[in-house]
Amino acid sequence: MPGWLRQGLGAHVTVDGRERRMRDPVGYAELLCALHPVGPPRLCADRLAATAERTGITRFALMVEGSGDLAATEQNVRRLGGEVLPLLL
Numbered sequence: 001m002p003g004w005l006r007q008g009l010g011a012h013v014t015v016d017g018r019e020r021r022m023r024d025p026v027g028y029a030e031l032l033c034a035l036h037p038v039g040p041p042r043l044c045a046d047r048l049a050a051t052a053e054r055t056g057i058t059r060f061a062l063m064v065e066g067s068g069d070l071a072a073t074e075q076n077v078r079r080l081g082g083e084v085l086p087l088l089l
Contacts, residue, residue: 001029037062041079045087 002025009022037044048060064076 001032002026005029037084041083041087044084048084049088
């Protein structure tokens with residue numbers, strides 16, 4: 001993920017033309033993983049439940065990794081539906 005982030009962060013241009021130092025892609029990837037429901041099913045469910053409790057939201061729009069490998073993407077969707085979501089019911 002840091003390599004992908006490095007490419008995107010490196011292409012960022014500010015709208016007002018001011019100079020900007022690029023974020024550390026490794027640190028940014030770690031931040032994103034710490035903020036979002038990424039990891040084992042129990043951790044993902046706990047983070048989703050905590051977000052719902054803090055914010056009062058009752059619906060989530062969840063995204064899964066789409067690696068370009070159809071079988072891997074389908075497996076991610078199956079795991080989300082079969083291992084994470086039941087922990088929230």
